[in-house]
Amino acid sequence: MTVVDRRDFLRAAGGSAAALWLTHWTAVEAAAQQAARLAASGTRAHTWDALTAEQAAAIDAFAARIIPTDDLPGAREAGAVYFIDKAVASFAQELRAPVTSLAAALDRAAGPGRVFAALAPEAQDTILQRVEKDSPDLFGAVRFAVICGTFANSGWGGNRDEAGWRILGFEHRPVWTKPYGWYDLPENLGRE
Amino acid sequence: MQPRTPRYRPTDVVDFIVVGSGAAGGIVARELSRAGLRVVVLEQGPYRRASDFLPHDDYNVFIRNALTNDSAQQGTTFRSTEQDEAKPGNPVWYARGVGGGSVHFTGNFWRLHPEDFRERTLNGDVPGAALADWPITYDDLEPYYTRVDWEIGVSGQAGADPREPRRSRPYPMPPLPVKPEGLLMEKAARKMGWTAFPAPMAIASQPFRGRAPCQACGYCLGFGCEFDAKSSTLVAMIPDAERTGRCEIRSESYVRKVETDARGRVTGVIYFDRERREVFQRARAVVVCANGAETPRLLLNSASARFPQGLANSSGLVGRHLMYNGNVVAGGVFEHETNGYKGPVVTRVVQDPYVLDPKLGLVGGGGFDFRFDSPPLLYAIRGQGTAMPQWGAGFKRALRDFPKTVYAYGHTTSLPVPTNSVSLDPTHKDAWGVPSMRITYREHPNDMKVYRWFLDRCGDLLDAAGALRRWEDPINDAPQGSPHLLGTCRMGNDPATSVVNAGHRAHDVPNLFIVDGSSMVTGGRGQPTMTIMALAFRASEGMVRWAKRAG
Numbered sequence: 001m002t003v004v005d006r007r008d009f010l011r012a013a014g015g016s017a018a019a020l021w022l023t024h025w026t027a028v029e030a031a032a033q034q035a036a037r038l039a040a041s042g043t044r045a046h047t048w049d050a051l052t053a054e055q056a057a058a059i060d061a062f063a064a065r066i067i068p069t070d071d072l073p074g075a076r077e078a079g080a081v082y083f084i085d086k087a088v089a090s091f092a093q094e095l096r097a098p099v100t101s102l103a104a105a106l107d108r109a110a111g112p113g114r115v116f117a118a119l120a121p122e123a124q125d126t127i128l129q130r131v132e133k134d135s136p137d138l139f140g141a142v143r144f145a146v147i148c149g150t151f152a153n154s155g156w157g158g159n160r161d162e163a164g165w166r167i168l169g170f171e172h173r174p175v176w177t178k179p180y181g182w183y184d185l186p187e188n189l190g191r192e
Numbered sequence: 193m194q195p196r197t198p199r200y201r202p203t204d205v206v207d208f209i210v211v212g213s214g215a216a217g218g219i220v221a222r223e224l225s226r227a228g229l230r231v232v233v234l235e236q237g238p239y240r241r242a243s244d245f246l247p248h249d250d251y252n253v254f255i256r257n258a259l260t261n262d263s264a265q266q267g268t269t270f271r272s273t274e275q276d277e278a279k280p281g282n283p284v285w286y287a288r289g290v291g292g293g294s295v296h297f298t299g300n301f302w303r304l305h306p307e308d309f310r311e312r313t314l315n316g317d318v319p320g321a322a323l324a325d326w327p328i329t330y331d332d333l334e335p336y337y338t339r340v341d342w343e344i345g346v347s348g349q350a351g352a353d354p355r356e357p358r359r360s361r362p363y364p365m366p367p368l369p370v371k372p373e374g375l376l377m378e379k380a381a382r383k384m385g386w387t388a389f390p391a392p393m394a395i396a397s398q399p400f401r402g403r404a405p406c407q408a409c410g411y412c413l414g415f416g417c418e419f420d421a422k423s424s425t426l427v428a429m430i431p432d433a434e435r436t437g438r439c440e441i442r443s444e445s446y447v448r449k450v451e452t453d454a455r456g457r458v459t460g461v462i463y464f465d466r467e468r469r470e471v472f473q474r475a476r477a478v479v480v481c482a483n484g485a486e487t488p489r490l491l492l493n494s495a496s497a498r499f500p501q502g503l504a505n506s507s508g509l510v511g512r513h514l515m516y517n518g519n520v521v522a523g524g525v526f527e528h529e530t531n532g533y534k535g536p537v538v539t540r541v542v543q544d545p546y547v548l549d550p551k552l553g554l555v556g557g558g559g560f561d562f563r564f565d566s567p568p569l570l571y572a573i574r575g576q577g578t579a580m581p582q583w584g585a586g587f588k589r590a591l592r593d594f595p596k597t598v599y600a601y602g603h604t605t606s607l608p609v610p611t612n613s614v615s616l617d618p619t620h621k622d623a624w625g626v627p628s629m630r631i632t633y634r635e636h637p638n639d640m641k642v643y644r645w646f647l648d649r650c651g652d653l654l655d656a657a658g659a660l661r662r663w664e665d666p667i668n669d670a671p672q673g674s675p676h677l678l679g680t681c682r683m684g685n686d687p688a689t690s691v692v693n694a695g696h697r698a699h700d701v702p703n704l705f706i707v708d709g710s711s712m713v714t715g716g717r718g719q720p721t722m723t724i725m726a727l728a729f730r731a732s733e734g735m736v737r738w739a740k741r742a743g
């Protein structure tokens with residue numbers, strides 16, 4: 001939001017309410033900057049908090065099949081695996097067991113001397129179908145973690161560069177004004 | 193400027209303890225303290241300010257229960273009938289913190305209609321349900337609905353609802369700006385011969401009593417408002433209470449027992465402070481406002497030699513007649529962007545089937561709204577219900593429908609069934625060692641048919657609005673995570689068939705009052721909080737009179 005918008009808002013909101021809102025605005029901005037810093041802190045040479053490099057590779061490949069990349073980013077670009085690593089190490093340790101057993105199961109299914117991450121996407125999908133059928137709880141738990149890692153705020157470790165939100169066509173702003181969408185554009189009002 | 197608030201000592205005999213600071217408790221605290229009484233509010237959750245509601249974080253709010261009850265820690269259990277063994281579950285959903293559910297709720301603010309107070313007279317005896325008339329009428333409550341409008345802050349348009357019950361004053365604020373979903377609902381309603389009208393909402397549409405209006409940030413259902421635009425008791429009532437200098441808000445104070453003496457009078461309450469130390473706070477009277485689930489649990493946990501069945505429970509009805517309200521959901525994808533993630537959740541509602549056509553042979557009725565209430569993470573989890581592919585290219589395609597998705601919600605009655613209840617779990621205890629809440633709930637067969645009828649109409653509305661494709665969420669017999677918790681200490685004139693009298697005083701205990709969702713005799717059509725607040729204003733007047741009389 002530009003400074004001009006802000007002034008407009010203050011005029012619209014009027015006296016004391018505006019002053020009150022200004023204090024909140026500082027908090028809005030601080031939160032946005034914090035999120036940006038966190039998003040920028042990701043680096044390629046990553047040291048994992050909880051996963052081994054092999055587990056991370058398997059989970060990342062799994063994530064990339066749950067939400068594949070096309071003209072829009074997928075769970076891989078969103079860095080879902082970074083979220084999962086952080087979650088397992090700190091704020092959602094109950095994920096450790098399902099994540100490590102799924103990683104092991106995927107590599108086992110890839111066959112002797114091979115790893116899941118190196119298979120072609122079609123072969124990976126065949127394995128996913130089998131795991132989904134044979135171990136629905138395991139599959140579901142890690143699928144859920146991939147979704148959280150793709151769409152939750154980047155402060156939790158995933159959704160890098162708001163990749164997940166771009167899939168949805170979602171934009172985060174502290175304040176919106178009308179028109180919100182197509183149907184409330186002035187030229188479309190009254191169309192049946 | 194922060195007002196000076198008193199710090200009472202536990203040995204001080206204050207005039208009133210208010211247990212719970214939510215929709216009802218926040219109002220009671222303000223009204224009693226403004227009348228000159230000394231009040232301690234004990235709230236189990238923390239005291240948050242507007243800036244604590246940032247950043248917007250759906251993972252924290254919905255997955256980590258940052259603002260709400262945590263069933264695992266509380267050991268909550270569920271069973272569908274009294275014959276079943278209860279298992280750990282997550283049957284109820286409520287906010288913990290100063291302001292309670294009024295902080296994170298959606299703000300749909302429907303008054304009851306006159307017929308809601310007379311369901312027994314209008315429908316007769318319905319087998320399997322304990323329908324009863326309220327001891328008060330719509331006209332008795334109307335002045336207090338108006339106080340809620342003007343003191344809490346409600347946006348809406350008088351005269352727009354063709355079925356609108358009598359109101360003595362217009363709304364203090366115009367409706368919130370209509371969203372694309374609202375425009376689609378208007379179109380659908382026209383085609384079906386119904387009326388879509390501006391939703392009455394507990395959200396400021398203009399600067400109101402020093403608060404900013406809604407900024408359309410889109411994080412409403414489940415979130416606190418960083419602009420103080422949502423009309424919670426946290427922003428509309430608690431500051432007034434503190435300003436009196438007579439009301440202490442003691443947060444992170446979890447009440448486990450209401451104490452009584454040999455004469456059967458309340459003497460105070462025992463609570464755990466934030467260090468989990470037990471404290472006994474004295475008072476001349478106690479008001480329990482802990483919501484339709486925690487209020488009966490606290491009363492049952494307050495059993496004593498004199499009250500072996502639990503406090504205020506000579507009728508055996510404490511915890512019974514739990515009502516959730518029916519809530520059915522269909523979703524649809526439209527041709528163009530609605531971008532429902534901008535703005536408040538609801539801007540238009542339809543209430544034509546407020547009372548179902550008698551030809552259907554069903555008891556009840558309700559209303560609809562068109563809305564969007566799925567921030568990014570929730571949309572990815574359940575945005576298209578069971579219609580959503582679970583992974584791969586199909587899942588990805590579905591995710592892209594996010595800005596074009598609209599939900600049609602049906603909100604309905606649910607009958608008061610005696611066996612649907614809050615009771616104490618015989619084995620599970622919460623993290624403080626207090627017996628856990630056990631929910632027993634099975635929908636009345638009439639209600640399952642009512643829900644089906646409403647869900648079918650949700651689909652019709654989406655079709656009439658022009659949805660390209662649509663789906664429906666399955667109707668669950670007893671949904672999990674229910675946000676409406678009503679009827680468990682019903683009010684009435686007869687001590688044998690009700691827990692509190694028309695003034696919200698316990699029939700059995702002269703200095704114990706109970707007002708919150710538990711007071712409701714029947715559940716209305718699905719947006720109970722406006723009524724809970726009106727009851728709280730009305731009950732407070734009676735408590736003040738009582739306190740002055742008692743000296």
Ligand SMILES: Cc1cc2nc3c(=O)[nH]c(=O)nc-3n(C[C@H](O)[C@H](O)[C@H](O)COP(=O)(O)OP(=O)(O)OC[C@H]3O[C@@H](n4cnc5c(N)ncnc54)[C@H](O)[C@@H]3O)c2cc1C
Binds near residue numbers: 294297413675
């Ligand atoms: C996500 C969501 C959306 C909702 N949207 C709407 C809506 O749009 N419209 C509507 O009408 N309703 C809505 N509701 C329901 C609304 O929140 C409740 O009806 C309302 O808050 C109930 O008011 P109450 O006073 O009965 O209890 P509450 O507001 O729940 O207040 C009870 C308070 O007591 C505290 N407490 C409980 N036990 C103890 C104890 N032992 N010791 C100390 N403190 C205790 C709790 O922490 C809580 O703060 C929604 C609910 C949810 C969860």
